[in-house]
Amino acid sequence: MYSREHYALRASLRKIIDKEINPFVDKWEEEGQFPAHKVFKTLGQAGFLGVNKPTEYGGMGLDFSYSIAVAEELGNIHCGGVPMAIGVQTDMATPALTRFGSDELKRQFLVPTIAGEVVACLGVSEPGAGSDVATIKTTAVRKGDHYVINGGKMWITSGCQADWMCLLANSSEGPPHQNKSLICLPMNLPGISIAKKIDKMGMRSSDTAQIFFEDVRVPSKYLIGEEGMGFTYQMLQFQEERLWAVANVLAPMENVIQRTIDYTRQRKIYNQPVLHNQTVHFRLAELATEVELVRSLLYQAVALYIRGNDVTKFASMAKLKAGRLARELSDNCLQFWGGMGFTNEVLVSRFYRDSRLLSIGAGADEVMLSIICKYMETLPQKK
Numbered sequence: 001m002y003s004r005e006h007y008a009l010r011a012s013l014r015k016i017i018d019k020e021i022n023p024f025v026d027k028w029e030e031e032g033q034f035p036a037h038k039v040f041k042t043l044g045q046a047g048f049l050g051v052n053k054p055t056e057y058g059g060m061g062l063d064f065s066y067s068i069a070v071a072e073e074l075g076n077i078h079c080g081g082v083p084m085a086i087g088v089q090t091d092m093a094t095p096a097l098t099r100f101g102s103d104e105l106k107r108q109f110l111v112p113t114i115a116g117e118v119v120a121c122l123g124v125s126e127p128g129a130g131s132d133v134a135t136i137k138t139t140a141v142r143k144g145d146h147y148v149i150n151g152g153k154m155w156i157t158s159g160c161q162a163d164w165m166c167l168l169a170n171s172s173e174g175p176p177h178q179n180k181s182l183i184c185l186p187m188n189l190p191g192i193s194i195a196k197k198i199d200k201m202g203m204r205s206s207d208t209a210q211i212f213f214e215d216v217r218v219p220s221k222y223l224i225g226e227e228g229m230g231f232t233y234q235m236l237q238f239q240e241e242r243l244w245a246v247a248n249v250l251a252p253m254e255n256v257i258q259r260t261i262d263y264t265r266q267r268k269i270y271n272q273p274v275l276h277n278q279t280v281h282f283r284l285a286e287l288a289t290e291v292e293l294v295r296s297l298l299y300q301a302v303a304l305y306i307r308g309n310d311v312t313k314f315a316s317m318a319k320l321k322a323g324r325l326a327r328e329l330s331d332n333c334l335q336f337w338g339g340m341g342f343t344n345e346v347l348v349s350r351f352y353r354d355s356r357l358l359s360i361g362a363g364a365d366e367v368m369l370s371i372i373c374k375y376m377e378t379l380p381q382k383k
Contacts, residue, residue: 001299002069009066010073013048017077025078028205029350032197034082036119036161036207040089044116049090053098057106058114063306064240067091068247068298075251078347080354081206083248088157089113091244092362093120093166096182096233100225109164109184121162123153123185123211124234130155131367133168133234134176138213140169140183142220142227147171147183149191149216155361159209160197162187168230180230184222191216202353239305239312241362242319246298249322249358253291253329256351257284260333263340280336287329294322313375320368323359330355 020042028034043049052067053059060066067090074083097110112118129135138151149169156165164186171181185192195210225233261284264274275281301314330352334341341348359365373379 001065001303006066006069009051010069012046013070013073014076016042016046016048017073021082022076022078025082025205028082029079030204032199032204033160033207034085034205036085036158037116039082040086040116040119042116043086044114049086049116050114051090053094053110053114057098057110064243065302065306067240068243068302071244071247072250075248076255079203079205079350080252080357081203084203084357085158085206087241087244087248088122089120092237092241093122095237095240096224097166097184099236100182100229100233101184102221105184105222105224113164118163119158119161121156121158121165121187122237123156123165123167125155126152127154127210131364133231136168136170136180138167138169140167140171140181140218142171143217145220146217147220147223149183149185149213149218152195152210152212154210155198156209156211157206159211160194160207165211166224168234171227171230174228177231178228180234181227182224182230182233183218184224185216185218189216189218202350202356204353235312238362239315242315243298243301243305243311245358245362246294246315246318246322249326249355250291250295250298252351252355253287253326256330256333256348257288257291259347260284260336264336267338274336283332287325287332290325290329294318294325297321313372316363316368316371319358319362320365320372323355323365323368326351326355326358 021039040049047060048070050059051070052062052064055061071087074086077083094110094113097106113120124133126136126138138153140147140149164184167183167185168180169183170179172179191214193212195212198208198210200208261275264280267274297318301311301318305311330348334348334352337346337348340346343349370379
């Protein structure tokens with residue numbers, strides 16, 4: 001799927017990763033937060049925060065396959081939290097704004113986001129509504145030329161550092177799939193409070209917040225696209241988010257396999273390298289094969305998406321398989337590391353913790369299965 005230009009883009013990004021990010025990852029993991037504004041400014045100046053965004057707003061104007069190439073290369077960062085936050089900035093909080101936002105709105109929010117001058121976050125999940133987006137409770141009531149926002153959001157990546165949020169809220173009393181709107185919400189408005197920074201099992205270097213809104217007044221011109229279309233817009237954003245997440249986990253899985261090979265080749269048990277046991281090298285071969293199968297499914301979905309097709313089914317399949325494989329692979333490889341695998345000194349244990357989120361975030365495995373069943377017409381109809 002990749003051309004010479006794709007690989008050149010990845011090579012340029014790898015230089016930034018090796019110089020500006022990886023040397024500091026361990027420190028950021030310990031501190032529980034990375035300096036998003038500093039890192040995003042570096043990436044923005046190099047053009048990596050708007051690869052597939054229009055040139056008139058500061059992007060490169062390339063197709064989505066280049067964004068996927070960037071997502072793959074970001075997988076070489078030695079943790080999951082930093083790439084995830086970058087993905088929110090590029091492919092989770094901004095696709096709907098790019099496609100449906102007014103020119104004025106894009107110049108106010110998209111341009112500085114692409115430049116890395118501001119940090120964006122996505123406000124969809126709530127304490128009682130995660131994968132079931134239709135059941136969110138946050139409201140945006142129209143009063144004159146403003147919306148008044150009340151409610152709260154949960155699990156917000158970059159929520160402690162964000163300058164603006166792509167907020168999904170109920171803007172009317174209509175049916176749950178037709179009463180929601182997406183709004184660009186500046187995070188410095190009165191009435192917005194960060195309740196807490198969530199202490200997570202993995203993704204330690206990415207700050208994750210619970211946020212409350214109390215009578216927050218935001219100009220109605222900050223509405224993305226049409227009122228009542230928010231659910232549809234968000235479902236479209238999910239396609240890119242899920243494909244991005246699959247691409248981003250490929251390199252870590254490959255790296256964990258290779259590090260496991262290297263370790264088990266020199267680690268001996270019963271006077272022979274651990275790797276020489278057939279159960280070990282056969283299992284690593286199986287896992288490497290599974291990674292390539294996921295890559296093939298991803299590339300097929302991306303190729304179809306670029307041609308304008310609905311790839312919801314394939315994106316759901318790819319995310320389901322990638323999440324399950326990441327769990328299986330990290331568990332199997334960690335086992336081969338023995339006691340060292342149970343320490344925080346090796347990347348395999350970090351991947352074991354970080355990768356667990358892939359089967360939960362952006363739609364849990366069970367939701368992916370429901371979507372696939374819907375397209376297969378095997379899902380029971382609700383009465």
